[in-house]
Amino acid sequence: MKTASPPPARDRILDAANSLFYAEGIRAVSVDAIAAKAGLTKKTLYYHFRSKDELVADYLASRDQPNLLLFEEWFTNAEGGLPRKVEAIFTQLAIAARHPKWRGCGFLRTAGELANLPGHPAMKVGAAHKKKFEAWIAGEFRNEGLHEPDALARHIVLLMDGAFSTMLVHRDPAYAESAGQAAKALVELALAAASRSRS
Template identity: 70%
Template structure:
């Protein structure tokens, strides 16, 4: 039984993912994406009104797969919350050692669109980062850590700082160092009693 071929829209998105992630959104033309997808530019514009729409769709297509991967790394790790938090960084460092790894597509796109804060892809990227932070806050809250909101934000800052530093130095060891820092931060939060709400008077 033959496998059905992907739709034209999926072929375009797949090509956009490979080219935008590999080379950057400004360096890649619509013509290059159409050629990579094996379609005409007219067909591409039938599915996406503009390159900006395609950039937005490119990031949106990476949202859930990336979040699911972070959850998988977290859930599969043994140990307490600190071990699990560090495991995200350990796995990320392993991914960063792959020759095709180019860092965080959301941060790289935001950097290229820094002078266009109203671009729809900027909202997609911001929403993705907030979803990751909200998920961390949820798991830290369930683990009864002190101030899970602040703890989640600390991990996000370590994560995005690691992403940025590796792009500069091309050394995944920085991600591993960030992971050890994350472990220490979470361990300290586990040792501190959660803040209790003031009683009603």
């Protein structure tokens, strides 16, 4: 019987970085700790990543598509119309936040740790991720014929990141549920305004 071959070294390093950076924070985790968790030497790590800064950026980049796809899945699978689908993103976020290993939004936490380094490559990755979410939800609003979909998407992003931050402060997922109710109300108002303009 064949045994499965271990993942490539680069994947092992990224998996270790994902686990440690998300659980403990960027500054708290050393390159040595990541190499040890990956079961590799530090020399091998530096063969694949020129610096810790590059590894941090690639750690966030590895979370980009999985996170965006999860939001889209929550939205698509929700029953009801557009307001309910938007609210479902927040409802599912609250469910996720009840898991004991939940540590908030990795993108926001990294931005907080690197706030004094605006040119850091990870800051650019995080900003691009947030813009992708905003563009996606704006596209959903545009498809429904809502007026000013970009402005509404920005409001949803503010509610989303506000929920992430407040849950970290209070350790209470109910804040995400409250943000979801506010998001639902905003979308309902936008739908009503679009309906009036068409009649």
